[in-house]
Amino acid sequence: xxxxxxxxxxxxxxxxxxxxxxxxxxxxxxxxxxxxxxxxxxxxxxxxxxxxxxxxxxxxxxxxxxxxxxxxxxxxxxxxxxxxxxxxxxxxxxxxxxxxxxxxxxxxxxxxxxxxxxxxxxxxxxxxxxxxxxxxxxxxxxxxxxxxxxxxxxxxxxxxxxxxxxxxxxxxxxxxxxxxxxxxxxxxxxxxxxxxxxxxxxxxxxxxxxxxxxxxxxxxxxxxxxxxxxxxxx
Amino acid sequence: xxxxxxxxxxxxxxxxxxxxxxxxxxxxxxxxxxxxxxxxxxxxxxxxxxxxxxxxxxxxxxxxxxxxxxxxxxxxxxxxxxxxxxxxxxxxxxxxxxxxxxxxxxxxxxxxxxxxxxxxxxxxxxxxxxxxxxxxxxxxxxxxxxxxxxxxxxxxxxxxxxxxxxxxxxxxxxxxxxxxxxxxxxxxxxxxxxxxxxxxxxxxxxxxxxxxxxxxxxxxxxxxxxxxxxxxxxxxxxxxxxxxxxxxxxxxxxxxxxxxxxxxxxxxxxxxxxxxxxxxxxxxxxxxxxxxxxxxxxxxxx
Numbered sequence: 174x175x176x177x178x179x180x181x182x183x184x185x186x187x188x189x190x191x192x193x194x195x196x197x198x199x200x201x202x203x204x205x206x207x208x209x210x211x212x213x214x215x216x217x218x219x220x221x222x223x224x225x226x227x228x229x230x231x232x233x234x235x236x237x238x239x240x241x242x243x244x245x246x247x248x249x250x251x252x253x254x255x256x257x258x259x260x261x262x263x264x265x266x267x268x269x270x271x272x273x274x275x276x277x278x279x280x281x282x283x284x285x286x287x288x289x290x291x292x293x294x295x296x297x298x299x300x301x302x303x304x305x306x307x308x309x310x311x312x313x314x315x316x317x318x319x320x321x322x323x324x325x326x327x328x329x330x331x332x333x334x335x336x337x338x339x340x341x342x343x344x345x346x347x348x349x350x351x352x353x354x355x356x357x358x359x360x361x362x363x364x365x366x367x368x369x370x371x372x373x374x375x376x377x378x379x380x381x382x383x384x385x386x387x388x389x390x391x392x393x394x395x396x397x398x399x400x401x402x403x404x405x406x407x
Numbered sequence: 408x409x410x411x412x413x414x415x416x417x418x419x420x421x422x423x424x425x426x427x428x429x430x431x432x433x434x435x436x437x438x439x440x441x442x443x444x445x446x447x448x449x450x451x452x453x454x455x456x457x458x459x460x461x462x463x464x465x466x467x468x469x470x471x472x473x474x475x476x477x478x479x480x481x482x483x484x485x486x487x488x489x490x491x492x493x494x495x496x497x498x499x500x501x502x503x504x505x506x507x508x509x510x511x512x513x514x515x516x517x518x519x520x521x522x523x524x525x526x527x528x529x530x531x532x533x534x535x536x537x538x539x540x541x542x543x544x545x546x547x548x549x550x551x552x553x554x555x556x557x558x559x560x561x562x563x564x565x566x567x568x569x570x571x572x573x574x575x576x577x578x579x580x581x582x583x584x585x586x587x588x589x590x591x592x593x594x595x596x597x598x599x600x601x602x603x604x605x606x607x608x609x610x611x612x613x614x615x616x617x618x619x620x621x622x623x624x625x626x627x628x629x630x631x632x633x634x635x636x637x638x639x640x641x642x643x644x645x646x647x648x649x650x651x652x653x654x655x656x657x658x659x660x661x662x663x664x665x666x667x668x669x670x671x672x673x674x675x676x677x678x679x680x681x682x683x684x685x686x687x688x689x690x691x692x693x694x695x696x697x698x699x700x701x702x703x704x705x706x707x708x709x
Contacts, residue, residue, distance in 0.1 A: 221597060242601070243596040243597055244596060244599045244600060244601040247597065247598065247599030252597075253597050255593070255594070259591055259593065259597070260594075261586070261587055261590050261591060261594060262590065263586065263590050264583065264586060264587070264590070268577075268583055268586075271580070271583070272580070272584070272587055272598055272600075275580055275584060275598050275599045275600055320598070324598070324599065
């Protein structure tokens with residue numbers, strides 16, 4: 174689905190990603206793990222078009238998206254649920270969800286997706302008229318994922334879905350992510366919680382200082398001694 | 408009784424201040440930049456409306472008045488888009504202050520242009536150009552209280568415009584997109600909202616509202632001058648600071664408030680004191696609640 178070839182990018186001429194290549198297969202849940210500052214969020218921000226590419230290419234289903242704007246990339250079905258969730262705090266929960274479907278015109282299907290998101294995250298149904306800013310961290314993460322689903326994603330990119338959330342809720346959110354994958358959405362997840370990510374993912378990449386250090390099926394990485402020691406604390 | 412009469416006409420006329428201030432605050436909300444040419448846009452639109460009224464004999468015809476109103480609204484939108492194209496678009500990503508200067512320059516150019524036009528075009532007058540309308544002599548009595556028909560009409564029109572605006576910002580995707588960009592441009596972009604397009608829409612809508620307000624105000628005055636906009640910009644600045652910059656609802660309410668204060672002061676004391684009183688109130692508000700009356704915590708700002 175997504176093919177990244179020799180990608181370099183970063184902020185204001187400070188390179189972060191160095192000639193990185195990566196491939197995401199349709200229907201898979203791909204995890205990118207790595208320490209703080211490895212460039213995991215930078216990778217997602219580059220794919221979604223927020224950061225410009227200095228070298229290399231990004232292809233989505235055969236279409237070159239390297240130079241497209243974020244709103245054009247959303248139009249191709251790549252939805253980025255950003256770090257810090259970026260819930261619109263002055264919009265209600267309902268408005269946040271509806272605006273997730275901004276570019277879609279199929280109103281009937283939008284309503285069905287709206288109901289589906291609420292059945293996945295019932296707590297959001299109780300909060301529909303509340304302002305986004307009044308939700309707890311876990312609820313905001315659910316809203317952010319729900320908002321992403323409202324865009325009818327082909328590829329859903331999740332940036333640290335477990336960050337700053339109570340362990341019980343993390344469990345819940347990871348179950349939901351698996352369910353979303355089972356319904357046919359391809360997922361690219363960036364996580365510091367390597368154990369959780371590798372257990373959920375089908376394949377994974379290890380990112381360190383802007384370069385891929387290891388890759389393979391999630392199972393094989395879980396058994397790798399180096400990764401066990403560095404990332405899983407075993 | 409007299410005070411009540413002043414207060415009512417102030418309230419009615421204040422609705423136009425709300426309109427001007429709302430446009431100003433909308434543009435600020437999305438771009439984080441002040442559009443100093445907002446007043447000049449309003450003035451050009453008002454001249455457009457007056458021209459139609461003069462040329463087609465608007466003194467006795469409500470149809471001409473309506474045509475003048477919609478033309479002024481359209482002219483406002485067009486001038487606003489031109490202002491954006493010249494004074495804002497090329498400076499994107501630059502310092503926050505540069506569009507302040509370029510839009511102020513646009514305002515001066517437009518003012519000078521109309522000073523020259525009023526001197527050279529025969530249908531305009533040098534000092535004040537007349538805006539003929541059938542509302543001029545319309546008067547209502549509410550018991551003992553005397554109400555000018557023009558004020559009632561502009562109040563109702565302003566309420567309708569604000570009602571539509573509110574509905575648009577809360578119940579349509581294009582309106583909600585404006586609130587998204589206003590709060591978090593990056594999040595809005597990741598939701599598929601094109602910030603540039605939102606900017607264009609906001610400029611068109613805010614300036615159209617300014618155009619409508621300009622027409623209503625000059626119908627109420629019965630005249631229009633090249634400096635109509637700069638005076639109103641000052642008042643709407645007061646409205647905005649009172650309300651708290653960025654609050655649409657606050658701008659609505661404070662516009663009415665400023666209208667009441669102005670008219671009551673002008674009526675009871677003198678027309679010259681009204682600005683002084685306004686600014687004394689402004690300073691007091693700044694001392695007590697510098698963020699503005701309607702500014703609340705970030706999560707509650709509407």
